[in-house]
Amino acid sequence: MQQSDIIVVGGGMVGAASALSLAQLGLKVTVLERNEPKAFSMEQPFDLRVSAISTASENLLRDLGAWQQIMDWRLCPYRRLGVWESELAYAEFDADSIRLPHLGHIVENRLIQLALWQQIKHHDNVEIVLGQEISNFNQDGEGVTLTTSSKTFSAKVILAADGANSMIRTLAGIGCTGWNYSQSAMLINVETQRPQQDITWQQFFPSGPVAMLPMPGNSASLVWYNSREKIKQLAQMNSDELTDEIHKTFPKRLGGVKVIDKAYFPLTRQHANQYQKGRVLLLGDAAHTINPLAGQGVNIGFKDVKMLSTIIASAIGEGKCWHDFSILAQYEKTRRPDNLLMMSAMDGLYATFSNNSALLKVVRNIGLFAAHRAPLVKSKVLKYACGL
Ligand SMILES: Cc1cc2nc3c(=O)[nH]c(=O)nc-3n(C[C@H](O)[C@H](O)[C@H](O)COP(=O)(O)OP(=O)(O)OC[C@H]3O[C@@H](n4cnc5c(N)ncnc54)[C@H](O)[C@@H]3O)c2cc1C
Missing domain, CATH: 3.30.9.10 (D-Amino Acid Oxidase, subunit A, domain 2)
Incomplete structure (x- = not known):
């Protein structure tokens, strides 16, 4: 049996970031991932899957030691964000208005994952196990046991970062609305x-x-x-x-x-009814998939990662049992309302702009026109979008 403190299922962007951040706290982490990402070389064409990475996500990736590698490979910063329906009501948001050098970067998803994996490979506390098909897991007051076709893994907690169709979420009996x-x-x-x-x-x-x-x-x-x-x-x-x-x-x-x-x-919205069930915690797309309209999906996943490691770090710092249910429950309590707010904001935006009513068209264009001229509103919206 392979023993660790935490098993992370899914070594995508969110799973890899959570494994690394918890390993940095001194916990022993095992990551189970189906597929190894293809190695990077400069001649490769750009991947189709890219993300607009917010300042908050950039800060997390920098803390995890992955950002410099991504910058050495390739990315594209942007300083402005333009939104309009009619050219007459163009709204532009600028990094200068919130005293930042840029609003974010467009980065290929695979490069974020690879840069995190590179850090993981240098970290003694994390091991990535590839290609194991999970068949089941059990949990009790002491810990969790996860079985695959050829191995058994045990830990105190399982993090499900296995994406929108999370198998761990299903095995844990956590439903979704969406x-x-x-x-x-x-x-x-x-x-x-x-x-x-x-x-x-x-x-x-x-x-x-x-x-x-x-x-x-x-x-x-x-x-x-x-x-x-x-x-x-x-x-x-x-x-x-x-x-x-x-x-x-x-x-x-x-x-x-x-x-x-x-x-x-296809565009889907999905929200897990619980982020925690006993010793199972959901992060990233396993917990929430959001309309990509404002490019926030992985950014809110990274906020899950940051919050979980902050909660566990402070429990360890205070000499508490970091895997006590009352500690783990703090994760859902803080992240669920924040994610729900972002998901609802995206739905509101989507519904407002996909409506053909002439009246609504006038109202939303006035809204954009006014937003362009309201520095306080603009800087609040911008800071929220940057995850600050
Ligand atoms: C069209 C589109 C555009 C988007 N644009 C943006 C954007 O600009 N900005 C942004 O922030 N977000 C964007 N998103 C959302 C973003 O892509 C997702 O939120 C993000 O990929 C989720 O990361 P994740 O690590 O949680 O899940 P995933 O990326 O789905 O990773 C899950 C990982 O788990 C592994 N896995 C799954 N099942 C198992 C298993 N049983 N055993 C072992 N491993 C398993 C998979 O192989 C995978 O590596 C966009 C999404 C779409 C659809």
């Missing part, structure tokens, strides 16, 4: 004629927004939200046809582009 949005999102990597910009922008249409995330060099990641049928239709086009559709639909400020790669995802 729904599928009627839309899908297509991610498109493009080469741009215009040089790289320091802005990420989003234009809203009743059929769904279109967004541009800048990437290093003359590249960008476009996000196109629309009905499932329309996105399916776009996915069947060849690169030239899709390039034409982008030029017809995206705002002129994008300039000329050439499609390099594309993929699409």
